[in-house]
Amino acid sequence: MSRLIEDERTQIGHDIHDELLPLIFAARSATEHLIDDTEPSRAAPLRQIAEWLDQAMQYGRTLLGQIESPFGLSGNWPLAARNRVHLLYGDAVHVEWQVDQGCLALSDVQATAAYRIVVEAIRNAIGHGKATHIAVTANTQDSTVTIRIVDNGCGFCPDDVVGDHFGLRIMTRRAELAGGKLIVESAPNQSTTIRFVIPMADKI
Secondary structure, three states, X not given: OHHHHHHHHHHHHHHHHHHHHHHHXXXXXHHHHHHHOOOHHHOHHHHHHXXXXXXXXXXXXXXXXXXXXXXOOOOOHHHHHHHHHHHHHOOOXXXXXXXXXXXXXXXXXXXXXXXHHHHHHXXXXXXXXXXXXXXXXXXXXXXXXXXXXXXXXXXXXXXXXXXXXXXHHHHHHHHHHOOOEEEEEOOOOOOEEEEEEEEOOOOO
């Protein structure tokens, strides 16, 4: 099931890259030409359209980055997640990483889930929780890997949003498909902890 999801995400990524973004770019270029040929006093609406198209292009590129995942994540999912977070946010947010070597021995399905859950949890912490500091740790005990993402954001009540929050719902489902579980610990005006707990499994 997880592989089918990844295949579908890859196809969606190709469609965005090959079909949607070129159309937005073409519309942006055409709008720019119209602005050049329009009297300055009447060009304001066209400039607004151009701005919207720029935003749509940026959003499309952001979606593309979220959909795509690196190949061969087993063994290097923490590095891939770290690179993705840095690409998205640079040095704007301080993220600490501490991953035990044993946590690298995940199957491809498990590693993909770990990568996506960590990146999504950090995105949620920054976007919704307004966090400025995030700690990512991963350790093994009794053949179980536990990945924790702890932030200093504004927190929330998990019982109020888990059913509706798309990001949390996707992370929960992805954890289950990989044979693990997602645990959310938070409260208003307190830090949030996301735990992805998964039994070690043979490489798939």
